[in-house]
Amino acid sequence: MTDFAQAAKAATAALRDLFAPTPLLRNAYLSDRYGADIWLKREDLSPVRSYKLRGAFNAMRKVRAAQPDQTAFVCASAGNHAQGVAFVCAHFGVKGRIYMPVTTPEQKILKTRTFGGEAIEIALEGDFFDETLAAAKAWCAKAGAHFLSPFDDADVIEGQASVAVEMLDQLGRAPDHLILPVGGGGLSAGMLSYLRAVGAETHPILVEPVGGPSLTAALRIGAPQTIEITDTFVDGAAVARIGDRTFEVLRDIPKRDVHLVPENRICVTIQEMLNLEGIVLEPAGALSINVLEDVAEQIRGKTVVCVTSGGNFDFERLPEVKERAQNWQGLKKYFILRLPQRPGALRDFLDLLGPGDNITRFEYLKKNSRNFGSVLIGIETDQSTMFDDLEERVASRGFGFRDITNDQILADFLI
The missing domain is CATH 3.40.50.1100 (Rossmann fold)
Incomplete structure (x- = not known):
């Protein structure tokens, strides 16, 4: 062996x-x-x-064995590594300082604090992880603490x-x-x-x-x-x-x-x-x-x-x-509908939908002219093939209909 x-x-x-x-x-x-x-x-x-608990534990175990006086550890993470380090700090009774981006969701902060308790201190630094990592390493060098890498460390591996x-x-x-x-x-x-x-x-x-x-x-x-x-x-x-x-x-x-x-x-x-x-x-x-x-x-x-x-x-x-899954399965799409500004126009469009279709979003964006207005519309269906048929029916009735589901810029802005 x-x-x-x-x-x-x-x-x-x-x-x-x-x-x-x-x-x-x-x-x-x-x-x-x-x-x-x-x-x-x-x-x-x-x-x-x-x-992640495994690598963090093994690295801290070996550092403690080689350097019994080392009681301060630091890491940078907004996720599983932070929770693993917090857990083992509490286990070994050492102090841990865990750096997280300022944008870290409160749920992740609370979970990390739950695992570490009084053994850890959480420092929120930087809008992006690179800034968080730099802050962690700078404090580590200043305080003489041991930096626990999330993956690129022989003991973690x-x-x-x-x-x-x-x-x-x-x-x-x-x-x-x-x-x-x-x-x-x-x-x-x-x-x-x-x-x-x-x-x-x-x-x-x-x-x-x-x-x-x-x-x-x-x-x-x-x-x-x-x-x-x-x-x-x-x-x-x-x-x-x-x-x-x-x-x-x-x-x-x-x-x-x-x-x-x-x-x-x-x-x-x-x-x-x-x-x-x-x-x-x-x-x-x-x-x-x-x-x-x-x-x-x-x-x-x-x-x-x-x-x-x-x-x-x-x-x-x-x-x-759910939204991403439906997008992949072709069961939900977003469109910009050019709707005539006349009585009954919306009813005419709704009549084009099938029994398994469901409107999940309907929002007037603005009037393009006296005669037409733009509508953001989200549609769910139970058959992915429905959308091809729907677009043909809509086009045949003269409605403007643009699929923006995978238009990243428009989707980010409107959806």
């Missing part, structure tokens, strides 16, 4: 002071749907509802490898395929390092959101690079730059094994898992399940483990999830 494998096992054993192994559960719904033996490694059921240790013990064998979300790369680097160290013949499939493909970009040029995040919806995986250490582990992954999935499609998975299975997943936690439809032929008849990396979902986001 290699040194890394031994260290990962030691980290796993030490974690038992905090929590029992997260469940590895076979999912009958997904197994039947894809004709495979599909298991979910439920990191969404850890004490902080994500795997080692701690995340404990997910693989548990998985092999629980399954009793190596799965044919392991599907992992990728953000900064800590989870994938840790788990794949352990599987390689023990000689497991498991084929990895890695998943990123379309709006934050940092690993894909790094593989393209052979080195980490800073990318522009075009969609922050999958906040747990939309990372602008993959870690240097983590990329060294992942650099040999074939590009064909790194998949990009659309944010709106992820929302369909979030809804399905909540409504059909009663499983609450955050967007990043749904990545490994969402990609199954892209690799369906590859995994058919195989044993597959999907890591559901987190379940810290703010239910205030449910309307957005």
Whole structure:
């Protein structure tokens, strides 16, 4: 057994002071749907509802062992890493200073404070994460504290490898395929390092959101690079730059094994898992399940483990999830309707709608002239093919009708 494998096992054993192994559960719904033996490694059921607790604990454990006098730690995070650090600060009885952007939702601040209690102090600095990170590192250097990286740290990577240790013990064998979300790369680097160290013949499939493909970009040029995040919806995986250490582990992954999935499609998975299975997943936690439809032929008849990396979902986001899911499924659209300013014009338009159509928004924007006015209208339907038929009917009656659903500028401004 290699040194890394031994260290990962030691980290796993030490974690038992905090929590029992997260469940590895076979999912009958997904197994039947894809004709495979599909298991979910439920990191969404850890004490902080994500795997981040593992790396934070292992890094702090090793720092404390090497430097017993080190009692001050700092991190920068607006999400799962902050909660993991808060939890382990309380566990070890040390002081933690957690930097978060000023724009962090109050719900995330309260959850972090709940886990850390009197052991932590939360500092809100910067409108953007880069500013928050700079403030955290500046204070860290000034105060002589230890900075806990969210992913690009050898001890953090080692701690995340404990997910693989548990998985092999629980399954009793190596799965044919392991599907992992990728953000900064800590989870994938840790788990794949352990599987390689023990000689497991498991084929990895890695998943990123379309709006934050940092690993894909790094593989393209052979080195980490800073990318522009075009969609922050999958906040747990939309990372602008993959870690240097983590990329060294992942650099040999074939590009064909790194998949990009659309944010709106992820929302369909979030809804399905909540409504059909009663499983609450955050967007990043749904990545490994969402990609199954892209690799369906590859995994058919195989044993597959999907890591559901987190379940810290703010239910205030449910309307957005529903909206995005309907957009992907073609069940909801927004239009600008040019409506004649005459009695009965609105009734004439409403008569064009079918029995399964529902107007969810109706807002006069302005009159373009004495004779016409512009209306923002949102329509839901139960059949995606309805919209093509509706547009033909509307055009035949002489109404102006423009689909702005995917016009990002107009949608952001009007919707």
